[in-house]
Amino acid sequence: MNEIFTKSMARNVYYGGSIFFILLFLALTLDTTIALPERDHRENITEQVAHGKTIWEENDCIGCHTLLGEGAYFAPELGNVYKRRGPGFIKAWLKAMPTNVPGRRQMPNFNLTDEELDALEAFLKWSSEINTANWPPNIEG
């Protein structure tokens, strides 16, 4: 093996392989960014939706929930919660927190205003309309 496969060959595989696949990855990324508008419906990102994303982030929702399957696995998937529970539910749910049922997982009350709750719901509605290749498998998330 020492004779056939030398260190300089290994080095060339490293440099050549890395550069080739970096370029391929960049090309696929370019193609993806061109294809995305069809799938993410960015035309529907209103100021309210954008504000909803900020609220989502500034309350660290991802620390318990998943969104399109990414995040923490402590609480339900929210990418499709708008479709699962329908309009109005999200707002009522957040206002009713925490349940304070002994022994049950608790969600804090984030003291959001009506306007903020509407924005959050708008963000989750928009998220539920992203083309996710038919994921999740069913409505439970």
Added chain:
Amino acid sequence: MLYSSQAVAKPYFIAAIGLFVGQILFGVIMGLQYVVGDFLFPLIPFNVARMVHTNLLIVWLLFGFMGASYYLVPEESEKELHSPKLALALFWIFLGAGVLTILGYLLVPYAQLAELTGNSILPTMGREFLEQPTIIKIGIVVVVLGFLYNVGMTILQGRKTVITLVLLTGLVGLAVLFLFSFYNPTNLVLDKYFWWWVVHLWVEGVWELIMASILAFVLIKVTGVDREVIEKWLYIIIAMALITGLIGTGHHYFWIGAPEYWQWWGSIFSALEPIPFVLMMLFAFTMVKNKRREHPNKIATLWALGTAVVAFLGAGVWGFLHTLAPVNYYTHGTQLTAAHGHLAFYGAYVMIVLTIISYAMPILRGKESEANCEQAQRFETWAFWLMTIAMLCITLFLTVAGALQVYLMRAAENPLSFMVMQDKIALWYWLREGAGVVFLIGLVAYIASFFVGDKKAG
């Protein structure tokens, strides 16, 4: 030690271990919250405990990587570190920023922390693993730049070896890719797409370069095998890591809105991602088999073999388990991901940092034989097995939990809702918590090993 400036590695290693303890304590808290839902509520809500758990992991591994660099770069470059003073100053800045961030998570509601730190000026917070306030992220960039300058100058002015060049490539990659944490578009799909450029391209990309170079360094030291042989292995390992791992990013693009061709690219290339880990395992065992010296530090060799094996299991086997798109359709976002994440991080990155600490600490502490006494090594061996077996158990229990989750919620005829399903799998969370406590005991034994025997050198 050969160069006196290598001593700056010591505080980095000590801080790493200290933060590691914090990480595990919060892990045990979270594990309990999975089954006793209101434990410590509202004092420490789950999301806060999770931020502390994951952020401490990242920070202490970075401390470990920096300590490893400060230790091995002077020895490889055959010259003193460019500026030991800068290294020490950055140590205190990084530690201060880290502690401040954790206190911020614990003492202030997250929304208030966002407001206090001016998140609205440049919003980067509230994304998984990148929860740090923007100002802290900027601080991390400054510290890493100073660190890169310091080791970079040392490497460029000294003897250049394959190990230091690979290490430097990995560290520069780490710094450059972190810059994507400042890109937070309103469009969630774009946000997620480039978020992975930090997260995936770190742990399944450039961090593998760092891991492989540290492993190569320790193997040269403990086995005495010829550098030429080690370097050839190193090149081929990192070549395979990047060739498979770059396009392998695609396994995160299946269900987040990206085009569906990623299901092919992601499946095929991430199915190849175990290759570098197989090679790393072959590498470690072959080198130890062909060793040319008997190094008295047996436990460092055990960690080196252990990291190769457990990284292969955690990243390779458990990664492959759920990486093919048709499988991932059902497993995405379940406890199977958590199972894989735990074993992969422990095997690849926790264990490589513990490998270099195990090798370097006795030397940094001035032990003449370059190793701890037999009694201390025996203690550390116990710690090795306790932590490793506990982590394997955590992984197995979470794997069962994840499989049940998939069946009950996504495959059964009458799918259960999330919380109903969680109640049904509580047993496996209890078992995981038990294994977590054993891990903590192993960690205590690990720390105790530093204080065993050999009083005069302690």
